Amino acid sequence: MFIRVNIEKCTGCGTCIDVCPYAAIIIKDDKAFITDACTLCGACVESCPEGAILDERGKEVEKPKDFKGVWIFAEQSQGKIASVAYELLGIGRKLADELKSELCAVLFGESDEVEELIKWGADKVYYVNSSDYTYLDDDLYSKTLVKLVNEYKPEIILAGATAIGRSFIPRVAARLRVGLTADCTSLEIDKETGNLLQIRPAFGGNIMATIICPNSRPQIATVRPRVMKPGEYNPSKNGEIIKIDSLKPSGKVKVLERIEDKSFCRVNLQDAKVIVSGGRGIGGPEDFKMLWELANLLGGTVGASRAAVDEGWIPYAHQIGQTGKTVCPKIYIACGISGAVQHLVGMQSSDIIVAINKDPNAPIFNVATYGIVGDAKEIIPLIIKKLKQGVSEC
Ligand SMILES: Cc1cc2nc3c(=O)[nH]c(=O)nc-3n(C[C@H](O)[C@H](O)[C@H](O)COP(=O)(O)OP(=O)(O)OC[C@H]3O[C@@H](n4cnc5c(N)ncnc54)[C@H](O)[C@@H]3O)c2cc1C
Ligand code: SF4
Ligand code: SF4
Structure with missing residues (x-):
C-alpha cells in the first residue's frame, strides 16, 4: 500500500487538490481519489484537515505463505x-x-x-x-x-x-x-x-x-x-x-494460417555461432557487403549496432543490443562499433569477442578478447583474402 485516502473520513473539502504538485488528486462524488499520476511525494498527507490521507509506504505487508517452487x-x-x-x-x-x-x-x-x-x-x-x-x-x-x-x-x-x-x-x-x-x-x-x-x-x-x-x-x-x-x-x-486439462478457448482469437517471415536474416542471429557485426564506423550500406562475405566464409551471419540500423544500412532484424537482439555466439566480430553499453548488453556474453576499431580508446576493447586497432575497411578485406587463401596461411 502507498498513499491512500480513507473515504470514510474524507469530506471532499478539496484542500489536498491545491497541495498536490502533480495534479494527482481528483474529487468524485464528494470524495478525494488519488490517481496514477501520484509520485508518492507525500505532500498531501499533512494537508488534510481530517487526517484522511494515509501514508502506508513503510507499512509491513505480510508475505503470502504456502508458495513454493x-x-x-x-x-x-x-x-x-x-x-x-x-x-x-x-x-x-x-x-x-x-x-x-x-x-x-x-x-x-x-x-x-x-x-x-x-x-x-x-x-x-x-x-x-x-x-x-x-x-x-x-x-x-x-x-x-x-x-x-x-x-x-x-x-x-x-x-x-x-x-x-x-x-x-x-x-x-x-x-x-x-x-x-x-x-x-x-x-x-x-x-x-x-x-x-x-x-x-x-x-x-x-x-x-x-x-x-x-x-x-x-x-x-x-x-x-x-x-x-x-x-x-x-x-x-x-x-x-x-x-493438465485444457480450458476452452474463448474464440476471440483464431489463427488462420502461419507464415514464416523469411524476408531477412539468412541465419537466425540468436542461433548463429559466428556473428560479424557492423557499426557506424563501417561507413555505409555498400560496406556491409564485406561483412556478409566474411560472415559467409566463417559460416555465420551479420549483426549491427543501432547506429547502422538507424542509418538504414541494414534492417532492424539485425540489431543487437538493448533494443535489439541478445546474442551469445562462439565468435562475435565487432567492426566499427564503439561499444556503447546499450550494444554491450546484447553481445557481451559471446565466447570470443574480436573488436576492430580505429580508436584505441573505444570502450568495445574493454570487453574484447582480441582487439585490432585500425581501419575496418582495410582489415576486413585482408582477413577475407587470408581466409580464401586457406586457414593454414593465416
Ligand atoms: C534507450 C537506448 C537504447 C539503445 N539500444 C541500442 C541497441 O539495442 N543496440 C545498439 O547498438 N545501440 C543502442 N543504442 C545506441 C547506443 O547508445 C549507441 O549510440 C550505438 O550503439 C552506437 O553505435 P556505433 O557503435 O555503431 O556508432 P558510434 O558510437 O558512432 O561508433 C562508431 C565507432 O566506429 C569507429 N570507427 C569509425 N570509422 C572506423 C573505421 N573505418 N574502422 C574502424 N572503426 C571505425 C569509431 O572509432 C567509433 O568507435 C541505444 C541507445 C538508447 C538511448
Ligand atoms: S483534504 Fe482530506 S478531506 Fe479534503 S478532500 Fe482531501 S482527503 Fe478529503
Ligand atoms: S503523494 Fe504527492 S503526488 Fe501523490 S497525491 Fe499526494 S501530493 Fe499528489
Missing part, C-alpha cells in the same frame, strides 16, 4: 520446445536448489519433447497436451497459467522475453495482481529473505537495477533468449509429467 514456462513452436526454455531451466535449477525447492516446467501444446524438459533439469512438468494451445492465444494461455498458479502456488515463475512471453505473461501478472520484471539479465536469491533479486539494466542501460517483490507471490520475471546458459543435460534423469 520455481516454475519456468517452456514455450514451443510446432511442437519444438524453444531453446530459451532450456536456458530458463539452467537458472531455474540454480534458484530452486538455493531455495531447497523443486523446479517445474509448464508446457502448453502438443510436443514430443516433454521428456527433454526433465533431462534438462525439471523435476516436474505441468503439461497441457491440446491442439488448442498450438499457437499463442493470450487469453487461453494466461487463464490456464493463472489457474495452475492458484492451484499449485509456485514462488517464482520465469518466462522467455520472447514474442510469446512478452505477450501473455503481463496478463498473468495483472490477473494475479503481482509484479513482473521484464528482461532480467541476472537472477539471484537474497540469502536473508529468500526474495528473488531480479536484476536488469535501467535508465538506458546506465545502471543495473535490482528489483524485488517482497510482499506478493509468485515473483514473475522474463529473461531474454541467450542471456542465461542452459544447465546440465542428464539423459537418465527422471521426473513427473502431470497432465
